[in-house]
Amino acid sequence: MPATFRIVGLGKSFGPNRVLDDVSLELEPGKVTVLMGANGAGKSTLVKVMSGVHKQSGGSMMLGDQAFAPANPAEAINAGVVTVHQNINDGVVASLDVATNLTLDRLSGRGARLLFSPRRNRREAAEVAARLGLDVNLQADIASLSLADRQMVGIARAMASEPKVMVLDEPTSSLSSAEADRLFALIERLRDEGVAILYISHRMSDIRRLADRIVTLRDGRITGVFADQPLDYEGAVDAMLGRSTSADAVTVRDGGEAILSISDLRLKPHSAPISLALGDGEIVAITGLVGVGKTLLAETLFGVRRPLSGTIALDGKPYAPANPADAIAAGVFLVAKDRAESGIVADFNLAQNISLPFLKRFSHLTTMRTGAEREAARQQIENLSIVCRGERDAMNTLSGGNQQKVMVGRWVSQPARVLILDEPFQGVDIAARRDIAAKLRASADGRATLIFLTELDEALETADRILVMSEHTIVGEHRNERLDMDRLLAEVAGGATKGAA
Amino acid sequence: MADTLIRYGFLALLFGLVIFFSVATNGFATPQAAVFIFQSVAITGILALGVTATLVVGGFDLSIGSVATSAMMAAAYVMVVLEQNAFVAVIACLAIGALVGLVNGLIIVYMRVPDLLATLGMMFLLLGLQRIPTEGRSIAAGMTLPDGSTAGGTFSPNFLALGRHRFDFFLPDLVPVSVVVLIVLAILIWFFLEYTRFGRMMYAVGSNPRAAELAGAPVKAYKIWAYVISGVFASIGGILLAARLGRGDIASGNNLLLDAVAAALIGFAVLGAAKPNAFGTAIGALFVGVLLQGLTMMNVPYYTQDFVKGAVLVIALIFTFSLSGRTSR
Numbered sequence: 166m167p168a169t170f171r172i173v174g175l176g177k178s179f180g181p182n183r184v185l186d187d188v189s190l191e192l193e194p195g196k197v198t199v200l201m202g203a204n205g206a207g208k209s210t211l212v213k214v215m216s217g218v219h220k221q222s223g224g225s226m227m228l229g230d231q232a233f234a235p236a237n238p239a240e241a242i243n244a245g246v247v248t249v250h251q252n253i254n255d256g257v258v259a260s261l262d263v264a265t266n267l268t269l270d271r272l273s274g275r276g277a278r279l280l281f282s283p284r285r286n287r288r289e290a291a292e293v294a295a296r297l298g299l300d301v302n303l304q305a306d307i308a309s310l311s312l313a314d315r316q317m318v319g320i321a322r323a324m325a326s327e328p329k330v331m332v333l334d335e336p337t338s339s340l341s342s343a344e345a346d347r348l349f350a351l352i353e354r355l356r357d358e359g360v361a362i363l364y365i366s367h368r369m370s371d372i373r374r375l376a377d378r379i380v381t382l383r384d385g386r387i388t389g390v391f392a393d394q395p396l397d398y399e400g401a402v403d404a405m406l407g408r409s410t411s412a413d414a415v416t417v418r419d420g421g422e423a424i425l426s427i428s429d430l431r432l433k434p435h436s437a438p439i440s441l442a443l444g445d446g447e448i449v450a451i452t453g454l455v456g457v458g459k460t461l462l463a464e465t466l467f468g469v470r471r472p473l474s475g476t477i478a479l480d481g482k483p484y485a486p487a488n489p490a491d492a493i494a495a496g497v498f499l500v501a502k503d504r505a506e507s508g509i510v511a512d513f514n515l516a517q518n519i520s521l522p523f524l525k526r527f528s529h530l531t532t533m534r535t536g537a538e539r540e541a542a543r544q545q546i547e548n549l550s551i552v553c554r555g556e557r558d559a560m561n562t563l564s565g566g567n568q569q570k571v572m573v574g575r576w577v578s579q580p581a582r583v584l585i586l587d588e589p590f591q592g593v594d595i596a597a598r599r600d601i602a603a604k605l606r607a608s609a610d611g612r613a614t615l616i617f618l619t620e621l622d623e624a625l626e627t628a629d630r631i632l633v634m635s636e637h638t639i640v641g642e643h644r645n646e647r648l649d650m651d652r653l654l655a656e657v658a659g660g661a662t663k664g665a666a
Numbered sequence: 667m668a669d670t671l672i673r674y675g676f677l678a679l680l681f682g683l684v685i686f687f688s689v690a691t692n693g694f695a696t697p698q699a700a701v702f703i704f705q706s707v708a709i710t711g712i713l714a715l716g717v718t719a720t721l722v723v724g725g726f727d728l729s730i731g732s733v734a735t736s737a738m739m740a741a742a743y744v745m746v747v748l749e750q751n752a753f754v755a756v757i758a759c760l761a762i763g764a765l766v767g768l769v770n771g772l773i774i775v776y777m778r779v780p781d782l783l784a785t786l787g788m789m790f791l792l793l794g795l796q797r798i799p800t801e802g803r804s805i806a807a808g809m810t811l812p813d814g815s816t817a818g819g820t821f822s823p824n825f826l827a828l829g830r831h832r833f834d835f836f837l838p839d840l841v842p843v844s845v846v847v848l849i850v851l852a853i854l855i856w857f858f859l860e861y862t863r864f865g866r867m868m869y870a871v872g873s874n875p876r877a878a879e880l881a882g883a884p885v886k887a888y889k890i891w892a893y894v895i896s897g898v899f900a901s902i903g904g905i906l907l908a909a910r911l912g913r914g915d916i917a918s919g920n921n922l923l924l925d926a927v928a929a930a931l932i933g934f935a936v937l938g939a940a941k942p943n944a945f946g947t948a949i950g951a952l953f954v955g956v957l958l959q960g961l962t963m964m965n966v967p968y969y970t971q972d973f974v975k976g977a978v979l980v981i982a983l984i985f986t987f988s989l990s991g992r993t994s995r
Contacts (some may be wrong), residue, residue, distance in 0.1 A: 488882075490883070490884065493882040494882075501877075507874075507876045508880070510869075510870045510873045510877050511873055511874065512869060512872075512873040513873065517866070521877070521878070522881035524863035524866055524867060525863060527863070531862045531863055531864060532861050532863075533863055533866060
């Protein structure tokens with residue numbers, strides 16, 4: 166079958182920095198091509214060249230048998246190459262309703278009507294929604310929709326222009342698995358309609374589900390094309406990372422003396438109480454679907470919110486932090502979820518980001534001791550192998566994985582009694598993820614470590630003990646050694662399969 | 667090259683202006699003229715330093731101009747009508763500034779009113795409030811009070827000295843008090859914002875309040891303190907204004923808010939900071955002063971002054987947001 170979209174010898178440089186080098190890629194109609202690449206491999210740059218945001222420095226792109234060289238994103242869309250960006254809110258206008266969002270592209274440009282007719286708008290939107298099997302109230306405001314629904318609307322809006330090629334850049338990074346299932350159904354529908362799809366993701370579960378072909382990108386070059394069924398997933402991961410990385414099984418350790426003990430903690434009025442103990446030196450992962458209360462529990466332990474009932478003891482003494490400052494003073498640290506929103510101070514450089522919670526320890530009579538501050542940052546750069554030019558780098562010059570290492574470095578730079586990490590591997594490539602996990606395991610002695618993870622794979626390769634959370638309480642506990650996967654998965658699925666299990 | 671231009675462009679421009687005016691006019695390159703420039707921007711500069719603190723925490727304070735004029739009226743009222751001494755007048759002014767800042771902060775932080783709107787409301791409220799005690803009249807020694815009697819107090823000489831005394835500095839009677847106050851406050855707030863952990867945390871609060879909160883900072887308290895600083899600085903400006911005028915003039919201080927905000931925003935462009943900073947604010951105020959003084963000495967008419975200030979502000983903002991934004995990408 167002739168390829169819908171061909172990239173031949175594409176190169177892209179930013180100044181002396183060569184980001185893409187001789188990239189060739191073909192997208193076939195009715196096939197999902199998965200592009201895998203570590204952070205900084207050049208995936209986003211490739212997407213931006215395809216969607217008309219950047220201009221390539223060399224090589225060419227062909228759409229069908231025509232040369233494709235969009236000067237701006239609008240030209241790319243008009244030609245039939247549509248991109249769904251990672252950031253969901255870029256694809257929708259929050260203050261408008263669903264119907265208007267679906268028909269937004271018809272409201273401007275040539276041939277748009279002067280007057281806006283709400284009735285016609287709703288009719289056209291209903292057509293678009295019906296064609297894609299979109300089950301969303303068309304009159305609802307975007308602001309009232311879940312992330313998944315917003316993304317569906319964004320994709321449906323992109324589909325309204327009947328594209329030939331669709332690029333999805335890590336579309337599931339903020340979706341729960343039930344929400345992701347709906348997205349996959351939609352993507353499969355597009356595939357059946359003959360759209361050529363380029364799907365960019367780190368998540369192995371997504372890739373196993375969707376991929377017809379896998380292409381791997383490393384350091385700006387294509388390092389592997391996997392098209393033979395069954396697909397060689399391990400080989401793809403190795404090609405992406407450029408080394409053999411079959412995950413070593415975790416050497417499970419038992420926790421020492423209990424550091425943090427939670428008794429009968431209740432997060433929601435009708436949820437069952439939680440009791441658990443975290444021991445010295447052990448790493449405990451709490452896994453569960455999005456929305457089961459993982460972040461709520463993390464924030465409760467860190468003093469952001471208070472439990473409805475129950476008690477917490479730290480080293481045998483009662484622990485009831487009124488705010489994060491109390492928690493930090495007691496040695497309970499939280500690497501919060503979503504680093505861009507709740508972690509990184511964009512105006513601060515790397516060293517200033519690391520020292521942020523511990524300014525008192527880096528100051529003398531309130532005056533900052535910047536030398537000590539930078540020394541501490543250099544230690545963390547070394548400790549976590551953060552790729553940067555130096556401790557005074559601006560945060561936006563770092564790749565996502567390295568930004569996350571800075572966030573982890575912030576909280577491991579000082580000794581903790583309890584280190585809590587909420588989704589620390591979100592938007593982090595496999596190599597950085599393994600670096601971070603290895604560091605956490607190597608430094609685990611002397612504290613209790615609690616990690617909240619939605620992805621089970623991540624829990625399996627990091628933790629000594631895996632707890633399962635569902636409906637705001639703990640429903641299962643597993644030692645990470647010959648564990649009963651079926652039981653674990655049933656517990657994760659929770660209420661939905663209660664009758665079956 | 668572009669980096670150097672962004673970092674030092676504004677300072678180079680200021681330096682160039684000084685050289686140009688020194689050559690082009692007679693008497694610009696004298697200590698007296700230099701002091702005059704400082705004096706002309708002293709009160710605006712003090713207000714601008716205060717508003718810088720609110721900009722740092724991601725806020726804004728539009729009430730500074732009316733805080734300054736309220737403080738001026740209060741000083742006059744305390745001395746002329748209540749017949750108190752200079753010390754009481756100064757304390758009353760500072761208390762008013764701190765109180766207004768506190769109220770601003772509480773409204774913004776706890777009532778969740780957006781900063782611009784809250785301080786706009788406060789500005790209006792104070793403009794009206796300062797006229798109520800005297801039924802809309804200016805305050806001067808010997809004025810007629812609303813009940814028909816004559817005010818018995820006068821401006822204390824000690825208070826007037828704040829506006830008129832000059833310190834010896836190489837030359838006798840050279841540097842006015844207001845300039846000394848400006849320089850001292852500028853150094854204080856610059857050191858506080860750049861080199862103390864409180865200043866550092868204020869920048870963190872302004873850049874990412876949630877991250878600051880999760881790093882253990884009392885974000886609400888920092889925001890409220892920023893408005894208190896702004897209010898107190900504005901009231902110091904008001905004290906100096908009252909001391910310079912020697913009366914509580916209902917019509918003065920109209921330009922204070924805009925000039926101060928302009929100085930703080932021009933400050934974004936200094937050293938390519940692209941964010942509020944005390945050094946930049948001081949340079950921003952000075953820049954406007956140099957330009958206006960130089961142009962005046964070249965016989966450019968006074969009514970072009972606002973135009974010149976506006977043009978400088980627009981250019982500085984373009985400099986900040988367009989040029990320095992591009993290199994950080």
